[in-house]
Amino acid sequence: NKTRCLIPGPPSKSLVFGHAVELAQTPVGTCYSAWERMYGPTYMLHGPFLQQRLVIGDPKGLQFVLSRKSFERNAADRAALELFFGRGMFSAEGDEHARMRKTLSGAFSAQSIQEVSHVFFELTDRLVNEWIQNIDTNPIFDISAAIQRLTLDAISMTMFSYDLTTAKSNIPILLQKITNSPPSGKLMILLESLAEKFPVMLNLPSPMKSWCNTLRKSLGVIAEDVWSGREGAGMHAKLLNVLSELGFQNLKEKADVPVTETIAQIVGILFAGTETSANVIVECLYELSKNQDMQNKLRTELVEFEAQKGRQPNIKDLTSTVALPYLDAITRETLRTKAVLTSISRDEYIPLQFPLKGVPPQADQYMVPVKAGMLIEIPVRDGVNVSERIWGNDAKIFNPERWLSPESTAVVNSPSHLLTFGDGPKICLGRIFATAEFKVVISGIIRRFRLHKEEGLEFDFYHMGGNTIKPMVRGQQDKGPQMPLKVNILD
Numbered sequence: 001n002k003t004r005c006l007i008p009g010p011p012s013k014s015l016v017f018g019h020a021v022e023l024a025q026t027p028v029g030t031c032y033s034a035w036e037r038m039y040g041p042t043y044m045l046h047g048p049f050l051q052q053r054l055v056i057g058d059p060k061g062l063q064f065v066l067s068r069k070s071f072e073r074n075a076a077d078r079a080a081l082e083l084f085f086g087r088g089m090f091s092a093e094g095d096e097h098a099r100m101r102k103t104l105s106g107a108f109s110a111q112s113i114q115e116v117s118h119v120f121f122e123l124t125d126r127l128v129n130e131w132i133q134n135i136d137t138n139p140i141f142d143i144s145a146a147i148q149r150l151t152l153d154a155i156s157m158t159m160f161s162y163d164l165t166t167a168k169s170n171i172p173i174l175l176q177k178i179t180n181s182p183p184s185g186k187l188m189i190l191l192e193s194l195a196e197k198f199p200v201m202l203n204l205p206s207p208m209k210s211w212c213n214t215l216r217k218s219l220g221v222i223a224e225d226v227w228s229g230r231e232g233a234g235m236h237a238k239l240l241n242v243l244s245e246l247g248f249q250n251l252k253e254k255a256d257v258p259v260t261e262t263i264a265q266i267v268g269i270l271f272a273g274t275e276t277s278a279n280v281i282v283e284c285l286y287e288l289s290k291n292q293d294m295q296n297k298l299r300t301e302l303v304e305f306e307a308q309k310g311r312q313p314n315i316k317d318l319t320s321t322v323a324l325p326y327l328d329a330i331t332r333e334t335l336r337t338k339a340v341l342t343s344i345s346r347d348e349y350i351p352l353q354f355p356l357k358g359v360p361p362q363a364d365q366y367m368v369p370v371k372a373g374m375l376i377e378i379p380v381r382d383g384v385n386v387s388e389r390i391w392g393n394d395a396k397i398f399n400p401e402r403w404l405s406p407e408s409t410a411v412v413n414s415p416s417h418l419l420t421f422g423d424g425p426k427i428c429l430g431r432i433f434a435t436a437e438f439k440v441v442i443s444g445i446i447r448r449f450r451l452h453k454e455e456g457l458e459f460d461f462y463h464m465g466g467n468t469i470k471p472m473v474r475g476q477q478d479k480g481p482q483m484p485l486k487v488n489i490l491d
């Protein structure tokens with residue numbers, strides 16, 4: 001078969017599993033960049049049962065895939081998401097997806113985020129005060145749990161006017177169970193792959209399914225509460241308000257379907273917006289804890305801003321790219337190097353910028369034939385975002401300075417090659433929310449604390465449930481995800 005032999009790629013270690021076990025179980029950042037070096041940015045991997053997975057790290061090829069409206073998310077993932085969460089944005093396609101996106105986008109506009117941003121500041125203050133108390137008894141603690149709670153509260157208090165923490169809700173625990181579930185073992189990899197071919201298997205009872213059912217029920221109760229007029233002081237229900245504009249507000253008179261859809265959207269946003277934001281904040285603090293010069297530079301920028309203006313930076317200053325340039329550079333560098341990976345599937349010819357490796361020069365080098373059923377994967381975190389072809393020799397190094405010179409490769413290549421939020425018609429809806437929240441939290445923490453990574457403690461980052469990436473201490477994987485750092489209070 002011409003297609004198969006034309007596309008280079010690493011040999012499968014196992015006929016049954018393909019590359020799936022390697023990808024699920026090794027720390028993030030170990031596979032794709034090595035493969036890119038060997039096979040170029042476009043190559044073939046295999047899933048279980050010889051399923052072909054075309055990896056497209058080629059800039060022209062991936063822009064082609066992402067910009068086409070017709071590209072659909074992986075059908076098996078969509079089926080699972082619909083079963084677990086209900087039919088929402090992540091399981092819909094085509095006109096239905098466009099309609100949902102149009103409805104929700106009002107809640108995520110720049111203006112809407114400005115209106116709710118005081119919640120980010122309040123939550124950061126709450127975290128800073130809690131840490132100050134913590135430090136009295138123990139200066140070395142896991143920072144990740146508090147950050148996860150902050151991002152969960154930020155979504156729930158701004159999008160559906162609900163303070164999950166003080167309401168003693170079961171939702172934070174359910175979310176934690178779902179996203180801390182360990183990386184897939186061999187049995188799960190096989191079951192997931194079988195479910196792609198036989199979706200009926202998804203109906204089998206599983207802990208994941210029952211957590212999701214309980215989560216949907218609890219969120220349904222919240223939606224009803226908010227619609228019946230109970231809105232918390234200082235909180236917002238941006239998401240529920242845009243959904244209710246569609247005519248869902250009068251629950252009793254409406255059919256069940258829109259309510260299910262509403263709940264599906266809330267669950268989708270909770271998943272899309274909490275762990276993702278928490279991931280990038282924790283990973284940024286980790287980088288800063290290893291580099292006191294970067295911390296000092298950021299802190300000095302914040303202190304000088306306050307001295308000059310006679311006030312703390314507000315949301316407009318924080319989200320501008322010029323008022324606090326080093327904070328902006330740290331933000332971009334974190335988004336570049338700490339992204340989550342995406343997989344996209346479609347059935348087309350994909351044109352390339354860089355030729356397929358090992359293929360004699362001819363027109364075919366620049367064309368990838370994609371067969372129906374082949375999964376297309378665009379490697380982001382360990383791929384395009386840190387590709388030396390795009391970002392230069394130091395591509396893998398966390399170096400915010402790269403954003404400060406107008407001629408640097410980073411500035412020239414951004415934003416078209418920064419794929420952290422995806423691109424095209426399905427680009428992340430919450431990117432303004434996430435960036436604003438990130439800057440408020442990072443500046444609030446670095447202004448008040450000095451962070452240190454403990455000597456001798458090594459961290460690896462693993463793929464976990466719900467497509468998240470979490471830190472574990474090397475040798476202490478049994479304790480689950482954690483990020484213990486030494487935190488000192490500054491005067």
Ligand code: HEM
Pocket residue numbers: 073089090101155268269272273274276277280339340342419420421422423425426427428429430431433434
């Ligand atoms: C740093 C944090 C975040 C990252 C890295 C991130 C990443 C992404 C990516 C890569 C996609 C595209 C997936 C695809 O093409 O299949 C996406 C979609 C989406 N994200 Fe985010 N996200 C973040 C934060 C948020 C937040 C805070 C929210 C909501 C408050 C959110 C809501 C969404 C939604 C609704 C979509 C689906 C868009 C669509 O289907 O049209 N995200 N996100």
